[in-house]
Amino acid sequence: MIQIWEDFKSGLILENPLLRLMIGLCSALAVSTRVENTLFMGFSVIFVLTCSNVIISFIRPIVPEKARIPIFIVVIASFVTIVDLTLKAYFPPIYEELGVWIPLIVVNCVILGRAEAFASKHPVLRSVADGLGKGLGYTFVLLIMGMIRELSGTGEIVVFGASLSCLKPYFEPPRIMVMFPGAFFTFGLLMGLLNWIQRREGR
Amino acid sequence: MARLGITLMMVCAVAAAGLAATYAVTWPVIQEQQRRKVLEENKELLKLFPGFKGDLTERKEILEEARKEFDELESVFEFMSAGKRVAVVIKLAPKGYGGPIKVAVGIDIEGKVAGVLVLDVPSETAGVGSKVAEAEGASFREQFKGKTAADALGVGKDVDAISGATISSRGVTGGVKNALAVYDRYLKGG
Numbered sequence: 001m002i003q004i005w006e007d008f009k010s011g012l013i014l015e016n017p018l019l020r021l022m023i024g025l026c027s028a029l030a031v032s033t034r035v036e037n038t039l040f041m042g043f044s045v046i047f048v049l050t051c052s053n054v055i056i057s058f059i060r061p062i063v064p065e066k067a068r069i070p071i072f073i074v075v076i077a078s079f080v081t082i083v084d085l086t087l088k089a090y091f092p093p094i095y096e097e098l099g100v101w102i103p104l105i106v107v108n109c110v111i112l113g114r115a116e117a118f119a120s121k122h123p124v125l126r127s128v129a130d131g132l133g134k135g136l137g138y139t140f141v142l143l144i145m146g147m148i149r150e151l152s153g154t155g156e157i158v159v160f161g162a163s164l165s166c167l168k169p170y171f172e173p174p175r176i177m178v179m180f181p182g183a184f185f186t187f188g189l190l191m192g193l194l195n196w197i198q199r200r201e202g203r
Numbered sequence: 204m205a206r207l208g209i210t211l212m213m214v215c216a217v218a219a220a221g222l223a224a225t226y227a228v229t230w231p232v233i234q235e236q237q238r239r240k241v242l243e244e245n246k247e248l249l250k251l252f253p254g255f256k257g258d259l260t261e262r263k264e265i266l267e268e269a270r271k272e273f274d275e276l277e278s279v280f281e282f283m284s285a286g287k288r289v290a291v292v293i294k295l296a297p298k299g300y301g302g303p304i305k306v307a308v309g310i311d312i313e314g315k316v317a318g319v320l321v322l323d324v325p326s327e328t329a330g331v332g333s334k335v336a337e338a339e340g341a342s343f344r345e346q347f348k349g350k351t352a353a354d355a356l357g358v359g360k361d362v363d364a365i366s367g368a369t370i371s372s373r374g375v376t377g378g379v380k381n382a383l384a385v386y387d388r389y390l391k392g393g
Contacts, residue, residue, distance in 0.1 A: 059214070062210055063210065064206060064207045064210055066207060067207045067210060067211050071210070071211060071214050074211075074214055074215055075214065075218065077218075078218040078221055078222055081222055082221070082222070082225045085225050085226060085229040085230075085233070086225070086229060088229065088233050088236075089229040089230075089232035089233045089236065090229075090232065092236050092240070
């Protein structure tokens, strides 16, 4: 039980896929322009990561060593296609915003990385915990980045048509924050902040 | 070696079954979404056929083909009702006085013009050439009703221009003529 909790918790901060393992970055930098996008992207990644971890852990006794990568890719790609079709059918505006980044979850290093490094070597329950933890860690960082970028770049945060917070009267939002450089600024600052906190705690 | 192949095949079979199930559930919904999107994006075309209930389908392959001959052609739509074509709408951008005029021509199943919409006149002189799109030009646009590909469709022959806006009127008239020609050559019967 403690082991499972540890597997789950490690993904949140200590082994956070984005800030610590530094994998799956390109989609994170690209979709974090709006909070709404990060929520859908985050849930998609959690779903695919957890489901593929479960299946891969479950079939691990019968998977031949030599064929493991193609098998992992088939499993992951199937779940990604399920997400892709579901979003396309029920959330078309979001699907258009996220565009190519949904199909690209197939090659997101977080997912193949966890399949190879964890799920293929550990029992099902621990793999579920690992998938959920890493997925939530990913979503959490994505959400923070989305909040910072949307608020500073457009002056307000709009989720499902409701404006959550608006700073428009106070400043002229710099558009650069919702463009590519803004992603790097935000990500760099977040990583610096985490390093600073950890160093202070270590001392 | 055999085990490797069999395992791969099993995994792929299960994955394919899962995908087929998802596809079966989501495909009708996706189709419905796309249908609604086409209707929503081309709402203004419905003005040509008031009271029409049914679907709009874009015919991209006909557009490709016909564009080689008529380069002002922009899009070709079919109005479908109960799986059958009931009318077509052809959008074109013929040259007016200052630049292209955006025109939509509705043609009924007998090949007669059912109505003409002037959607946009970005470069016509305001108050003069722009009349082809405005309320004042309503009677000008009405003249095209019932015309077919066999008609002459020339300003001064069977079409009266809006006074002061001869060139813009000529542009619209040419657009209607070309729309009928496209219908005659690429859409009739099929």
